Every structure is written in structure tokens, then in C-alpha cells.
Amino acid sequence: MKNPSLDAYQQVFGMAGLANRAGGYNGTGVQLQQQLQYDLSYYFSNVPPVAAMKQTEPSTPNPLITPLLGNWNLVWGPALIEETDENGQPTGVADNALYVAQCDAVAFPGGPTLPTYVVAIAATNPSSLYDWETEDFSVAEVVNWTTYDPSDFTPSPYNGTDPYISKGTATGIGILLGLISPDTAASPKTTLQQFLSSLNPDPDTAIIFCGHSLAGALSPTLALYLKENKDLDAFGITLVYPTAGPTPGEAAFAGLFNNTFPPLPNGWQAQTGDYQSWNTMHWNDLDVVPHAWPKADLELIADLYGPSQNKLTAFALNALQKVAIDEASKSGVTYTRVQNQSLPGTLQKMDGSVPVNIPPQSLYDYVRQLFLQHVTMYSGSPASDHVPAINGLILQQPLPQQSPPQLVPGVSQVTKDEMILKIIQQIIGWISSHYLTEENQLINENAN
Template sequence: MFQNPGSGVADNAMLVACSDVTFPDKTVKKMVVVAIAGTAAESTFDWTDEDGAGGGKGTAITGVVSWADFLKTPTEIPASPPAADEAYISVGTATGLCTLLGMVDSSTTPKQTLVEHLATSEADILVVTGHSLGGALSAALGLYLAQTGAAPGIATTYVYPTAGASPGNDVFAQTFAKVLPAVPGPVAWQSWNLDIWNTLDVVPQAWGTADADPTIRTLNNVNVIYGNVDRTPLPPNAVATPADVAALSSRLLGWSQGSQVTYTPVQGASFPGQTVHFVPERRGSLVGLPVRVPPHDSIGFAAQALYQHGMAYSDVVLAGMTPLPQDKNALVSGVERESLTELLNYFATLFGSASRVEEPDRVEAAE
């Protein structure tokens, strides 16, 4: 775990696990899984320094780091100016990778970094996975481990990123596809080396700058992703994109274009999203917030986006599976689980919106 100085949350976390796994064809293989946590919901460090969506300057996105230089020595030092036809990652991606590569497992003697651990690991398959911020970082970390030969005792490396933003530019995405070829499955989420994304999730739309097209990932989809209209004059009965949302997407688009590289998503596989009219507090809860489609304000937009970026994935991927046992363990003393309302109001503050939702506005879903 990593906690930035002054932070009150775990800003980054990573787990390494090893087990024998039985595959559908009944073969048993030893698998090492490196799982990377997504954005800590109330981590200003994550949003500003790694995701790049928070703050007012966007330096985590406007700045880029040479991938060739990073492979030699992990660094957060930006290239200026970036050269044509070379692979680059965002400064935010580089910051996250440096953090992960610098983490030490204090339970081992001697203490080990991830690379030190993998250097002596023996297994059949290495899987690097993560969601959201973890999706972008798992794609980049998996490529780093593969290109540096960090796990000589493991024959095969796969990545399984979900809902990740673009870690780098077009040449980086091409390098990813060459080193880690796609292994498509019967459905999107049963694939290797592909970023699994929900077509109604705004996060994977970053940081592409292509024209709006619902079949690809680009920031130009954000304003219209939930059925709003962002042109004038507004057609009859249409709902305009909330002003705060339009301002935010414009700012993010400007940062991406200001990087002087063409941010490009790594190869991906999508599943069709479905808008909801009620966003539960957590999966399976009857308490939450009603939302209008299309959203009429930034809070409604954020609530829909929060569902599409989180619960929509588990609702699709885990459909038909035996539910996991409910965790009945008490939270660590001093730790509280954020409510949906707290998250929405935190996001509003982070992105400069004046909109707020009050706790009493939560309602129970109709049964």
C-alpha cells in the first residue's frame, strides 16, 4: 500500500497472489496474479497526480514520459518536446508505475519489491489486472514486466485491465498490441490482453480525441453518452448536456490535446451498457438515488457515471454466477465506508461544480 504524505486514504494498493487454477479444459496451471486497486474515491493525489482528471492544470496528462527511457530506468521526468514516432506514457501513468514498482512487501525477509519477487517466482501464467486507474496501470505494468523480462520463471504473461483510460499514445498502444497480442474470448470479459469496457462508462473515453463515435473510446463521446445534446439550437424535447459536464469535458480534451501526442486506447473489447433510473448505494442495495435519463444536472450525470463505471461491470460479468458470501467483518477502527451522497458531493467539489445532493434525498427502490 502507498499513502501520499498528508493523505487520509490508501492512495495506491497492490496485491500479489499465487494459486493452482483449474481451467475449463480441466488442465491445472499455477498462476500468479498481480491485482492493482483503482482510484481511491476520495484521494486527491489519485485524481490529480495519476488519473489526471482533477486539479486545474492537468500536468499529469499534458506531460508525457518516454517509454523507452522508462524501460531503462523508471522515471516521472517528462519529455520536452516529445518526438514523433516514439512511444510515450502520461506523467500520471508514470507516477502510478513508479509508485507500484517502489512498493515493498514488509512481510518478507528480506523485504522485496514486485520485480524482486517475480525474479524468483516459478509459475505457468502471470496475470496483471486492475480496474479504472488500476486498468490503465495494469496495462502499462504488464507491458513493462513483459518487455523487461521481469519474470523469467513464468512462461506466459497476460493482462486483464477493465475500464482503464489510455495510458499512453498511439505508438505505445501499437507496442502493447505487438508484445501482448489480443486473446479474444466468447464474450468481451472472457478475453486476455484487452481493456474490457462498458460503452456507457465515461472513464475509458479518456484520453482519446477522435470525433464522437459510440463504438470507440474518445473524450468527444462524454457530453452525449447518456442521451444529452451538446449542440445549438437545441432540438425540441432534447436535454442539453449539463453545463458543468460540458466545461469539464472541454477542459480534459484541452489537456489531452496539449500533450502534443495522440493519446490512444490500448486494444479493447466492449459490452453494451444500459442506462439506469436508480443508482443503488452499493450492489444489491434498495437504498440509493433516482436519476433521470438523460441527466438534467451534473449530479445526475455523476450518479449515472458512477454506476456505469462500477456496478455495471459486476452486474454483467457476475450475472448468473453464485454470489460471493457477504463480508460480515467490521471495518477497521476509524475507517468508514463512503455513502453514495458523500462520493457525489466529493466529485462535485473536485471538478468545480456548485451542484450538491443532500443525504435525505436518498430513497428506496420500488420493489
């Protein structure tokens, strides 16, 4: 059989992007899970039918997909969770999502052709306040990795010796390990660990953990946890392909990951492409998100797209930078990236037909550029409305999609503009809450 046109790195990155589809919709948890499962049926074989979409048989992928992505089967999930807000009300969005796909033969550049499983984890959902507050921004407290129990953990002061991860990362891993594949999904009524323990793969089988953004921190952490827990002993090769991730932990944790997962398995040949290395966090150097949480990198984010001449915008961006540095510093740790590879980003003056000012003249300009650098620059954008195509840093162009999109009853699609406005609201809210907390602390100190 002819190899697909996308190499193994690109296939895995593309599958991480498919997990992110859950973040493009509003609906109930059940509806959102059905929508993600239906979306995956366009790309994979053996996706269980979604009755709400009048499917009656397991899927076969669209003919456009196999020449690009190869022959993949859905084997677990998808599973996702809709959290509740501070008032106990459902969020109406997918706050975390996960699925597993399998292929009988993946040709690894510089290595052999192997049967392979991919564990694909969803990125931050821009519409999820829970993701932002509880997972992404929760870095002021840390958790000792040596005693970490995903189902029951408590942050503790940094002791200066053991590996530590952020409270947000620890929370995210606990959520992922608690997800159960639904009754109508693949490998129903099982957790990821239960599913993996039920497998009896060939000894040379590979398993790859991948994810973008939030999942760029969760995927290496989950792989390390399962590796140390001996849940991956049946696999001959374990690899991780994280992208655009914030830093999950401090130096000792990064060292532990790096020692456990070297960039190449023994005997494999290094490749020349910037994106072509395993067990390495790949990040666009103009992407704000992977600048979190090392202090030296956070000090760059306010002026990453040039210093704004608008005083209000400059104030907001410098406040964002200060808040991020303050929160990371409270942990007492020096946040340190796992082994990583930067990719050369390019500032964009247009987002489709929408002009984007450089330097940013407004918070809207900044967040629009952020969105372009954090999403579009990795996977590309087709030409439209006399605007030239953007070739991505990993995928030159996005994977084909069903057009027009078909929605599960009760599900609505979230537009890019809605996502951008939501990100702006989250940033303003985070800055405001931080300064309000500081003000209250000063009032209490003066009162005493």
C-alpha cells in the same frame, strides 16, 4: 477437484475488485493496509493474521468463497501508500494498492489448466485527490517509453516516433514498483520485483496483471515494463486483464503492447463471451472513464447519458468535456487505446432506491449514472427494496462480503453517497482550476 463456478476471467476480475476495497475506507496508511489485509482473509488462504482484529493464525477463506473463486493463496502484500497533500499532511486514504495471489490450478477457457499468479492493482480511489490530479488527469505531459526509468523520469516533448505514455501513467508505475510489502504482510520487506525474482515457478506457470479504472491503464503498462525488463522470464505465460481503463499512451505504445501481448497464447481457442479475451481492455460503452483520452471519444462524454435540459448542468458537462480535450491535446500525442473490447451498457433509472434522471437534470444525476456504469455495470448489483437485480457485464453479481463489515480500530467506511459527492467536487475543482489557469495566462499575455 471441481472447478469454481466463476471462469478464469471472472476470477481475475473479482480479484481486481478486491484490491479496490482499499478505496472504501478512511484511516492512516497503517490502518488502511491492515484493513485491506483483513478483508482479503475472507477470500484467500494464508493471509497473515491481523493482530488488531484478534487474528492469530493465517487465514482460511469463508466457505462461500471457494466454490465461486477457487483456492487462492495470498503470497505478497497487500501493500499500499497514503500520500501527503499540498500542505504535507497525510491524505487519510489509500492512494494506490497492490497484492499478489497464487493458485495451483486455474482452468483457462479454451486453454490448459495452469498454476497461476495474479497481480491485482487497485483502481482510482474516488476520495484521493492525489489519484485524480497526479495519475488520472495528468495527461498534458508525456514520457518517452524507450528511456523511461520508473524511479527517475522527466516528461519530454513528443518526438513523433518513439512510444510515449502519459505522465500520470508513468507516475503510477513508479509508485507501484516502489511499494514494499509490510512486515506483517505476505513476503514482507520485498518489492514486487524482488518477490517475482525470488520465485522459481514451474515452466508452464501463468502470471496475470489485472485492474479496473486507473488500474486498467496501469496493469498493461506494468506488465509491459516488467516483460521488457525480463522480470517475467520465469513464467511460461504472461496475460493482462484490464477493465474500464483510461488510455495509458499513444499509438506507438499501443502497438508495442499489442505486439508483445496477443489476445490469445498459441494453441488457445477463442471464447464467445464479450468479456472473454486476454490482453484486451474491456470497457462498458456507457462508462465515461474509458472514453479518456482519445479525442473522438472525449467528444461524446457531455451527452453520453443524453443532453441535459438544465442549463447549468449542460454548461458544466460541456466544460468538463472541453477541459479533458484541451488537456489531452497539450501532450502533442494522439492517445490510442491498446487492443480493446467494448461491452454493451444499459442506462439505469434507479440506483438502489434512488431515482436517476435520464437525461441528467443535475451533475448529481450524471455522476450517479457514471458511478453505476463505471462500477455496478461490470459486477452487478443484488435486488433490494423492490428494485430488481442488475446483472453485471463480467460478474453477474458481486462477490459475497463479510456482513456486517468488521473495521480495524481507527478505520471508518466511506459510503457510496460520499464517494459520489467527492467525484462531483473533483470534477468542479478540475474545471475551475483549468479556467483559472487560462484566465491567468490571458492576463499575463495582455500585461506583456
